Amino acid sequence: MSESPNFDRVALIGIGLIGSSIARGVRKMGLAKEIVCSARTADTRRVALELGVVDKAFEHSEDAVKDADLVIFCTPVGTYVKIAEEIAPHLMKGAIVSDVGSVKQTAIDQIEPFMPEGVSFVAAHPVAGTEKSGPAAGFAELFYKRWCIITPSKTSSEAATARLSAFWTALGSDVEVMEARHHDLVLAITSHVPHLIAYNIVGTADDLEEVTQSEVIKFSAGGFRDFTRIAASDPTMWRDIFLTNKDAVLEMLGRFTEDLAALQRAIRWDDGDALFQMFSRTRAIRRQIIDAGQETGEPDFGRAVKPGSDT
Amino acid sequence: MSESPNFDRVALIGIGLIGSSIARGVRKMGLAKEIVCSARTADTRRVALELGVVDKAFEHSEDAVKDADLVIFCTPVGTYVKIAEEIAPHLMKGAIVSDVGSVKQTAIDQIEPFMPEGVSFVAAHPVAGTEKSGPAAGFAELFYKRWCIITPSKTSSEAATARLSAFWTALGSDVEVMEARHHDLVLAITSHVPHLIAYNIVGTADDLEEVTQSEVIKFSAGGFRDFTRIAASDPTMWRDIFLTNKDAVLEMLGRFTEDLAALQRAIRWDDGDALFQMFSRTRAIRRQIIDAGQETGEPDFGRAVKPGSDT
Numbered sequence: 001m002s003e004s005p006n007f008d009r010v011a012l013i014g015i016g017l018i019g020s021s022i023a024r025g026v027r028k029m030g031l032a033k034e035i036v037c038s039a040r041t042a043d044t045r046r047v048a049l050e051l052g053v054v055d056k057a058f059e060h061s062e063d064a065v066k067d068a069d070l071v072i073f074c075t076p077v078g079t080y081v082k083i084a085e086e087i088a089p090h091l092m093k094g095a096i097v098s099d100v101g102s103v104k105q106t107a108i109d110q111i112e113p114f115m116p117e118g119v120s121f122v123a124a125h126p127v128a129g130t131e132k133s134g135p136a137a138g139f140a141e142l143f144y145k146r147w148c149i150i151t152p153s154k155t156s157s158e159a160a161t162a163r164l165s166a167f168w169t170a171l172g173s174d175v176e177v178m179e180a181r182h183h184d185l186v187l188a189i190t191s192h193v194p195h196l197i198a199y200n201i202v203g204t205a206d207d208l209e210e211v212t213q214s215e216v217i218k219f220s221a222g223g224f225r226d227f228t229r230i231a232a233s234d235p236t237m238w239r240d241i242f243l244t245n246k247d248a249v250l251e252m253l254g255r256f257t258e259d260l261a262a263l264q265r266a267i268r269w270d271d272g273d274a275l276f277q278m279f280s281r282t283r284a285i286r287r288q289i290i291d292a293g294q295e296t297g298e299p300d301f302g303r304a305v306k307p308g309s310d311t
Numbered sequence: 312m313s314e315s316p317n318f319d320r321v322a323l324i325g326i327g328l329i330g331s332s333i334a335r336g337v338r339k340m341g342l343a344k345e346i347v348c349s350a351r352t353a354d355t356r357r358v359a360l361e362l363g364v365v366d367k368a369f370e371h372s373e374d375a376v377k378d379a380d381l382v383i384f385c386t387p388v389g390t391y392v393k394i395a396e397e398i399a400p401h402l403m404k405g406a407i408v409s410d411v412g413s414v415k416q417t418a419i420d421q422i423e424p425f426m427p428e429g430v431s432f433v434a435a436h437p438v439a440g441t442e443k444s445g446p447a448a449g450f451a452e453l454f455y456k457r458w459c460i461i462t463p464s465k466t467s468s469e470a471a472t473a474r475l476s477a478f479w480t481a482l483g484s485d486v487e488v489m490e491a492r493h494h495d496l497v498l499a500i501t502s503h504v505p506h507l508i509a510y511n512i513v514g515t516a517d518d519l520e521e522v523t524q525s526e527v528i529k530f531s532a533g534g535f536r537d538f539t540r541i542a543a544s545d546p547t548m549w550r551d552i553f554l555t556n557k558d559a560v561l562e563m564l565g566r567f568t569e570d571l572a573a574l575q576r577a578i579r580w581d582d583g584d585a586l587f588q589m590f591s592r593t594r595a596i597r598r599q600i601i602d603a604g605q606e607t608g609e610p611d612f613g614r615a616v617k618p619g620s621d622t
Contacts, residue, residue: 078583102533127530131597146532176529186522189515191533197508198534200574202593204567205500215497217599218487219438221457222413222502223509225606226537232597235590242578242586253575256515257568263511264564267553272389275553279546282513286442286543288528295536 003162005031005170011068012037013061013083015048016234017129018100019074020138023053025171028140038064039135048135062090070167073099077106078240084114093118096160100126102187102237104151104180106244112155120160123180125149125187126173131232144172145293151180188248192241193256196249198230199238314473316342316481322379323348324372324394326359327545328440329411330385331449334364336482339451349375350446359446373401381478384410388417389551395425404429407471411437413498413548415462415491417555423466431471434491436460436498437484442543455483456604462491499559503552504567507560509541510549 010032012019019037026032037054038061039045045057058064065071065087073080080099091097097119101107107123115121128146130137148168152161165175178186205216205224216224242249266274290297321343323330330348337343348365349372350356356368369375376382376398384391391410402408408430412418418434426432439457441448459479463472476486489497516527516535527535553560577585601608 127533129533147529149530182521186526186530187533189519189522190527190530190535194512194534194538196574197512197571199590199593200571201505201508201567202596203589204563204570206592206596207566207570208500210493211497211500213596213599216501217596217603217605218458219460219497219501220600220603220605222438222440222498223505223541224501225600226541227505228593228597228600229606230534230537231590231593233590235587235594238590239583239586243581243583246578246581249578250575252515253571253578255518256512257571257575259515259518260508260511260564260568263507264561264568267557267560267564270554270557272550272554275550276546278514279510279542279544279549281517282510282539282542283546285513285517285524285528286539288524289531289536289539292528292531294528294531295540 003159003166005029005163005166007032007070007167009034009036009068009070011064011071012054013064013071013073013087014075015039015044015054015057015135016074017133017137018126018142019072020048020051020053020135021140021142022072022074022100022138022171023048024138024140025143027053029170031167031170032070036064036068044135051135053135053138061087065090065092065095067092069095071095071097073097073101073107073111076234076237076240077101077103077110077244078236080107080110084111088114088116091116091119095119096164097121098124098164100124102191102241103245104149104183108151108153108180112153115155120155120157121153122156122160122164123151123153124164124168125151125183126168127187127191128173129233131229133234141172143168146173148173148175149183150175150177151183152177153180184245184248185251188245188252192245192249193252195230195233195238196242196253197256198227201227202231314470314477316474316477318343318379318381318478320345320347320379320381322375322382323365324375324382324384324398325386326350326355326365326368326446327385328444328448329437329453330383331359331362331364331446332451332453333383333385333411333482334359335449335451336454338364340481342478342481343381347375347379355446362446364446364449372398376401376403376406378403380406382406382408384408384412384418384422387545387548387551388412388414388421388555389547391418391421395422399425399427402427402430406430407475408432409435409475411435413502413552414556415460415494419462419464419491423464426466431466431468432464433467433471433475434462434464435475435479436462436494437479438498438502439484440544442540444545452483454479457484459484459486460494461486461488462494463488464491495556495559496562499556499563503556503560504563506541506544506549507553507564508567509538512538513542
């Protein structure tokens with residue numbers, strides 16, 4: 001099936017990093033006649049209009065969704081119920097409603113029950129982002145060669161799923177369709193637990209008495225620096241992710257701490273062989289991620305200087 | 312005091328990422344009349360000579376150190392005792408011996424007792440690196456604007472400490488002098504524990520049955536990717552670091568797991584306020600690291616594409 005990725009009016013609820021990146025991509029690829037958004041704060045609406053990423057910016061989401069044939073929730077998962085309730089009476093018959101949240105079963109449970117007859121809800125998750133927030137942080141290429149996971153549910157018609165797939169493909173993504181619960185498990189280990197750990201180590205370092213904060217900052221190039229990047233991500237969004245993907249996160253976290261206890265024991269008992277074995281096998285995974293195009297093979301040392309230009 | 316950073320013959324024991332980066336820096340800045348190295352494997356010696364980063368490459372370290380007025384250990388900490396014993400009878404009177412290891416009290420304990428009368432041992436740690444290994448991975452700018460921590464001990468004469476500081480300054484580093492035990496504590500939290508955690512999460516992900524390895528790789532852009540970079544670091548080097556900085560690592564790891572247990576509890580009991588508070592305060596630290604020049608503020612999304620070039 002070759003469904004069209006084009007829409008008349010795309011309405012983005014929220015215009016932060018992801019919302020504004022979608023808006024830019026839609027504009028760049030000519031996927032909509034009109035792009036509108038809603039945002040609660042006047043300043044955000046002003047910035048979005050000034051940047052020219054949307055044609056209109058509304059305070060209330062119900063105004064944005066009018067006449068929209070594609071509506072995308074680009075707000076933290078914790079806002080879904082309230083917004084779904086607000087927009088439901090104003091949705092156009094035949095509209096597709098989607099989201100970009102990092103937890104999919106909750107998105108379905110919270111949005112789908114409010115959808116009126118004739119509206120298809122199709123949950124989606126573009127696995128892309130940076131540690132920046134806000135409408136100015138977005139860019140059209142954010143989704144390019146990144147995976148977008150679509151998790152259809154009860155009200156997702158086949159045609160709507162196909163159109164949303166075509167839409168994300170047009171934005172440059174590779175699309176994968178998956179069951180929502182499985183998505184939540186995969187993301188718990190590839191995204192949610194890594195973020196929790198990064199937040200945690202940065203917090204631990206901040207609390208030390210023997211080592212000053214200025215020392216932590218000065219000598220961060222030894223590895224710590226990379227964790228702070230992740231730990232700079234939007235706090236509201238991540239709070240909601242942990243609260244809504246609780247079971248999968250706790251399950252994966254349990255495994256992580258078990259494994260960490262084993263490593264800790266190997267250190268305590270001078271088991272160099274166990275450490276070496278563990279450290280060797282993780283190298284192979286890195287190689288595969290680079291081969292899969294999800295990362296460059298360039299060494300990263302915290303600044304943009306071309307290495308290797310000398311003898 | 313303004314000691315000269317220049318030497319007649321710099322001997323590098325080991326010519327991997329760090330050794331070959333020093334060699335390139337010394338060459339570029341004209342800090343030595345002759346640069347030699349030793350490396351056990353013929354292939355490494357061949358590559359180092361072919362790259363032109365050293366003038367001579369020896370199989371045995373005792374041959375490299377002859378007539379050298381600066382000798383630097385650039386091998387994993389686990390090799391220090393054997394090499395110190397081997398080179399001791401061949402060291403020139405007045406020579407400065409140093410190292411680049413990530414654990415400083417052990418470096419002092421293992422190398423200093425072998426140093427003959429008239430030789431100054433001055434331990435040092437350039438806090439810089441990439442996840443790559445081997446002589447071809449090095450580059451002269453690796454140490455530029457990175458900290459080099461010098462931890463003088465019993466046999467470090469003031470003049471030797473000042474000359475080594477001048478040497479690292481000439482390579483582009485900012486030098487900080489610190490007590491060895493304090494260095495080991497600072498690095499435990501800014502480098503060693505972050506590496507252990509990265510190795511661990513990559514291992515945990517690799518062991519899952521519910522999530523396939525190909526899924527972990529595909530969807531790694533959600534955060535996991537950044538950990539695999541760190542977990543691709545040299546296994547031998549890192550085994551030795553954990554075995555030789557055991558006490559500080561176990562202490563910091565204990566605090567980390569305690570803090571993680573608190574976050575886990577907040578998730579289990581839906582304590583969104585505690586999560587939000589924790590996630591907010593870690594953002595500030597990131598800002599300070601960027602301000603301190605230890606990282607660029609550019610968003611990292613795993614590939615070299617200029618964001619923001621469109622509307």
